[in-house]
Amino acid sequence: MDGLGGANLLTSKVAIISKSSKADCDVDYLFAQVVVRQNRVDTSPNCGNILSGVGVFAIKSGLVRADSPTTKVRVNMLNTGKICELIMQTPNAKLSFSGTAKIDGVSGTSAPIICNYEDTIGSSCGALFPTGNFKDEINGVSVTCIDNGMPVVLVRADEIGISG
Known part of the structure; x- marks a missing residue:
C-alpha cells in the first residue's frame, strides 16, 4: 500500500x-477505519494487517527494546479488549525484514511476523457462533456466521452462483 486515503478502503486505515x-x-x-464517502471514523472493528505493523513501530519508535533472535x-487491542502477542524477527537485536514468508496475492x-491472538472467541459479538447456529439461511443463502476476533460470514461460492 502506498499512502493514506485516496478514497480507498485499504489505504484509509489508522493505527494509534x-x-x-x-x-x-x-x-x-487502537485501530481506526476511515469510512470512505462517509463523514465518520469506525473504531469498532480490528485489523490484523495493520496489527502486524504495530510490533515494527513499537521497536522502531523505542516503545519496546529488541532482543535476539526474536522480540515479543x-x-x-483497544477495539476488542483482547491481547495479541507479536513475534518479530530480530537477529542481533535488530529488526529483520528478510525472509521466505510469502502471502498469496502479495x-x-x-521475515514472518507471528500473531498469537489470545482469547478472541466472541470478541465482537459475544460468541463463536453469534446466531447460536452452525448454519443459517439469509435471503435463501446458506451461511455460517463466526466471531473469532472479527465477525465473518462464510458462504459457499456455489450458493451465490460463482466458482471458488
Whole structure:
C-alpha cells in the first residue's frame, strides 16, 4: 500500500499506538477505519494487517527494546479488549525484514511476523457462533456466521452462483 486515503478502503486505515496502560502488555493499539464517502471514523472493528505493523513501530519508535533472535511485543487491542502477542524477527537485536514468508496475492517475501491472538472467541459479538447456529439461511443463502476476533460470514461460492 502506498499512502493514506485516496478514497480507498485499504489505504484509509489508522493505527494509534502508545505505551500500554496494562501491566502485562507493551503497547496499546487502537485501530481506526476511515469510512470512505462517509463523514465518520469506525473504531469498532480490528485489523490484523495493520496489527502486524504495530510490533515494527513499537521497536522502531523505542516503545519496546529488541532482543535476539526474536522480540515479543504484547499488544492490548483497544477495539476488542483482547491481547495479541507479536513475534518479530530480530537477529542481533535488530529488526529483520528478510525472509521466505510469502502471502498469496502479495509480491515478494519477507521475515514472518507471528500473531498469537489470545482469547478472541466472541470478541465482537459475544460468541463463536453469534446466531447460536452452525448454519443459517439469509435471503435463501446458506451461511455460517463466526466471531473469532472479527465477525465473518462464510458462504459457499456455489450458493451465490460463482466458482471458488
